Amino acid sequence: GAVVSQHPSWVICKSGTSVKIECRSLDFQATTMFWYRQFPKQSLMLMATSNEGSKATYEQGVEKDKFLINHASLTLSTLTVTSAHPEDSSFYICSAPDRLSSYNSPLHFGNGTRLTVT
């Protein structure tokens, strides 16, 4: 079945540094990928929609200059958390629909990245 690979699975960084998270669709092409964030004991909140070959669209309240998204190919989207702060510590998950093989296929999730900013 369709697989989405996310890397790294966890990362610890110092405040002020930048962290890049990669999301790859392994056996299908994804023109769209979604980035979610999940704080402890809360649900997944959509941050942005990554569009191959064009700019990402951000949800209200998400700073586009802080969370840089690049979708340079049909199988790779990256999320860079710039100048990370402790309040950015969270679980980040990407997902992608495999619409080319089946219009009704559900979103496939990566395994998530646990970011801790010290």
Place this chain on the structure above:
Amino acid sequence: EDKVVQSPLSLVVHEGDTVTLNCSYEVTNFRSLLWYKQEKKAPTFLFMLTSSGIEKKSGRLSSILDKKELFSILNITATQTGDSAIYLCAVEDGGSEKLVFGKGTKLTVNP
């Protein structure tokens, strides 16, 4: 604004019990409703529902959608400790393909 409400938020049962989890929604352009199970990491897909009244079943889990009343239920029969998890309901907006998640139901199954 699209909205998904799950109830209860938390549920504690004993092994062997049957549970019903609820999900109601409001969405501008409904495409599908999905149920996911989340343990320690990313959610794993359970069901995708697009049509009213058709029950989807997988082992001890089943789910059904009512598009007129805008809700879905997830049933788990003969619960086991391995069913302990957060169960997430999400609705897909057909226009944007975005998934809007509910807050989840935390199910704890005690031996």
